[in-house]
Amino acid sequence: MKFNQFAFHTPDLATQISELKQLRFLQADFTVTATNPTTLWLHLLQQTQVQALTPAGKNAAVAEYLATPTTSVPEFVNRHAVDATAFYTVALQLLGFEHGEDFTIGDPFPAMNRFHLPYHSPLTTTSDVVTAWYNLLNTFTKGGYVYLDHLAAAGYFHQLDNLPQPLFFNGKAQPVFATDNLVREVVYVESDLDTDHDGRADRLKTIIIRPQATNQGIQVPVVFTASPYNQGTNDAAGDRMMHDVNVPLTKKPVQALTYTDIAYQAPTVPTPQKTVPTDTVTAATETFSTEPSVKLNEYFLARGFAAVYSAGIGTKDSDGVRTTGDPAETAAAVAVIEWLNGNRPAYTDRTGSTAITAWWTTGNVAMTGKSYLGTLATAAATTGVDGLKTVISEAAISNWYDYYREGGLVVAPGGFPGEDADVLAEECFSRQKAANDYLHIKKYFHEQLAAITAGQDRTTGSYNAFWDARNYLKDTAHITADVLIVHGLNDQNVKPVHAYNLWHKLAPLSGNRKLILHQGQHIYINNFQSLDFSDMMNLWLSHELYGIDNGAPQLLPDVLVQDNSQPATWHTFSDWGGKPNQTLYLGEKQLRTQRQLQVPVASFTDQLDPVDFDFYTHNLDQWENDLLTLKTTKLTSQRLVFLTKPLQQDQYLQGLPQISLRVASNQDIGLISCMLVDYGTARRLKADPTPLRGFSIPYGYHWQNNQLHEFTLAKQPSSFKLISRGHINLQNRTNLWQADPVEPGSFYQVDLSLQPAYYHLLAGHQLGLVICATDMPMTIRGNQGITYSIDPSKSHIELQMTPFH
Structure with a gap:
């Protein structure tokens, strides 16, 4: 058990005091010179007993902690001055570590060193207590999250009136927004696309979850996930389409081709009919009860961010057809960002003319998600769309050829032999789940599916215009958003080359780039005990979307790698790759x-x-x-x-x-x-x-x-x-x-x-x-x-x- 915290720094004493006052751990009139350190320590400990509602109850709760092997906290403060040993003996108990199992009462520092927990020593003055307490609130508990999050979950912020919203501590947004009455609404963003060729611009169902406080005038930024799976998948139909992989390798016709011969050329398409708004409102007319969500987005909902999801073209309750990674899918994700940024209309339903604005947001957007979700985040970033400040791209495809092909061969993503671009299009075409809608789109969609099957070319496995259209690495020069890449070194589905190539394409750009490489396969890592991943993302998004000057670009390592030979061990580097030596x-x-x-x-x-x-x-x-x-x-x-x-x-x-x-x-x-x-x-x-x-x-x-x-x-x-x-x-x-x-x-x-x-x-x-x-x-x-x-x-x-x- 080791804890690796990177989203953490100790500011100067004045900042510590200011932030602790804002959190109400210190009184508004607190001064270092007028406060006894031992008295302050006891006061702070009482503040942590959130679920005791009376002073007597808080005192009784604090008495359950030992400051020495034979002395409780109240007994200790009556006889002794606080010191580092007593402070951290109690701190380990607060952090959920078990005495006798994880550490020894009265001897906390061997355990703290073993667990990589920070501590402040010597500890004799009131200033020392302030700094030690400030750092303790930012220290990991045994449960893999910081102590202040533990207090928040117990109701610490809930009991306080008139807290600022949003509230930042140590550069990170705190969970001070109520989540028991979140606003859930649906709008339909009108795109510039007409992928189903009905002459009308494709509308995209977009679902929004935002804090109730936005109805009182607070504007919040957005974490947006473009998830083709969000409205359901056609798993049985996809299984039936799986290609046979027990087939012979065949000779390709010998051809001397240049890249120009196979480069993608965007077709000229008619401009679809756009809606002329007859009215503009601020209240949606549709809601929803449950949604397939991203855990990282849920984490931010209590911290003053809205979560937005859109499945894109060809999905249930949206228009269009699936195209598996081509520019149309990118444009669909971009359209939602443009609406959030005030540069595109959305409507209250799929066919009407009543427009609705995203009045509740600042217009600053981050994209999140793993696999196809992270892929569309990368794709959207390559357009340079206004409002997209950063992407957190996890296990994301950067070039679809490298996902379904390799070296002139048909090479499956690990775990899915026989899958291909056409199979994925069928699996994600959730318009199929709405019987009447599917009745009218079925014929054209199957024509589109046949075109994908032909274009993907399983016969030769060579790179062609179909794959060139789905290669986001060609367009990385347009990226203006900061990019944070997360990838598993053992991911045989979306293989590490996707992260590697994107990382190196970002190198000449002016924006910030960060890379986290873990030992997992195709997984999220925001629930690891050994790494403060959610805190890192909090520091990052507080900086990117709220503009907090928290030093995130400097504090977070450029390259963070989990060691494969020993558990709970992470190393920092400046780069990935270079010349062989x-x-x-x-x-x-x-x-x-x-x-x-x-x-x-x-x-x-x-x-x-x-x-x-x-x-x-x-x-x-x-x-x-x-x-x-x-x-x-x-x-x-x-x-x-x-x-x-x-x-x-x-x-x-x-x-x-x-x-x-x-x-x-x-x-x-x-x-x-x-x-x-x-x-x-x-x-x-x-x-x-x-x-x-x-x-x-x-x-x-x-x-x-x-x-x-x-x-x-x-x-x-x-x-x-x-x-x-x-x-x-x-x-x-x-x-x-x-x-x-x-x-x-x-x-x-x-x-x-x-x-x-x-x-x-x-x-x-x-x-x-x-x-x-x-x-x-x-x-x-x-x-x-x-x-x-x-x-x-x-x-x-x-x-x-x-x-x-």
Whole structure:
């Protein structure tokens, strides 16, 4: 158990006193010189006993805390002056740590050092007590949230009258807004699109949740999530559309193409008919009861932000059709931002002419969300739309080709073999759930679906105009919003290359950029015990949307990475990636620091016995285990393994591993898959974070909670861990759109990059390179009788590795 807090700083004493007065911990006439430190400490402790409604009750509650192994707080203050030991002995009890289990009464500092908790020592003066208390309110509890949030959830702010709204403490918005009477309303934003070709501008259902205080004149900024899943999904229909991946790799027609030949050109489309407003109102005429929400948005609702959701074109109660990531979906998200910023009309219903304005907002918008939701945040940012101040882009796609394709191959997102852009369009076309609406749009939507199927081109897997239209990296120069990227280093769904490429595209821009890389797969991380993620986002959005000068760009690390070798450990860096500094050459089953000139050609086959092939297609985890293990399995002849010597010291591997292979196929087709593997027996972090029973993070008074999680070590050691993988079609060795010839038996130099990494390799472990062809969970699976040959003497891997300190 360790706590890593980055959204926290200690201001000067005058600021501490001012903020504590605003929170009513200090009286308005408080002065340092006129107050006894021990008396002040007792007063502050009494203030924390929120649920005791009388002075006697508060005193009785404080008496339950021990200041020494044998002395309660009231007994202590009658005999002694407060000191650091007594202060933090009580503080650990306030923070929810258990005496005898987590710490020893009367000896708090070993535990505080072990847990990475801040403390102020020595502590003798009134000023010391003020600073120690200010910092304590910002210190993590055992439950994974700051102590002031604990008090807020108990009703501390609720009991106080005439608090400022919004209220900021230590640069972060506090939960002082009531959440038991939130305003829930629906409007319909009119876009410039006509994706269903009915001649009328597509309207977009937009749902709003805002504090009741906005009805009394307070204007608030917005956290906006564009979620195509928000109005429901067609899971059964999507499952029926899944493509067969047990199909052979086929030869592409040899073509010499340039990027210009395949670049997307936006079509000229008729301008749709716009509505002429007949009236403008401030009250919506439609509401809702429940909504699929984003937990981070719920956290901000009590803190003076509104939450807005829109599913976009082609979803239930909106117009248009789904287009899977193209400029129309971007424009739909942008339209909502423009309405929030006062630059676009919305109406009270889907067909009427009564306009409604977003009078309750400041017009400052942040976009949030994971996966497709974060993808549309990235997409909207590339337009430079006014009002969008920042995006928090979690596990987001930055180029749809890299999601459904790789290296000239059809490569599935992990966990979804057979899915493609057309399947996703069908799954998200929730207009299908409204029977009458679907009756009228069904024919055109299926025409649109057929066009997506043709455009995505599963036959060749090459980059084309369809994918170029869905590549947001081309437009990053237009980004004016600050960007905070969050991504899992083990995300096999939206792979880390999406975050890596976006990060580097942002480098030359003038805005702020931040990057958080965790050890998870395709997950949110705002409920981790070891990291103050929600506080970090609070600091960030208080700065970005409220304009609070809280030092967020300086306080938050540029790059924050969770360690893969030990739990609850995070490291800060200035960048991700750079020039490789180490070349490892392939030898005879070895990775060497010196080239070995005389090495026999090594070969492997891609074909399995039909019974084994069928088994592995239904047991993908077993396939990966049998492929990567150094033990002999049924897949031993389907791969080559090259190993370094055991490492003499811990190393940090980061950036983009780059591989150059001299390879031949015995047919006029071929694909190569490479995997970088950590070999060495160790207890490793579990693949999924562990729920911590009995702990949840409160988001406010009588408001939502979020189950606490943390990555923990597996009980049993494992002998290897996949670090990174990559794939390439041998016909795409020049680029992603040109198909080169492959002559059977001829050797070609093939270069490919693996997924970017940040990986802590332990001393005594070996770094391994596994080379195969079919990657069962990812590539198509033809089970063809292809034999591949590798010339190790002309093959190498380039890495960025540094000793770990």
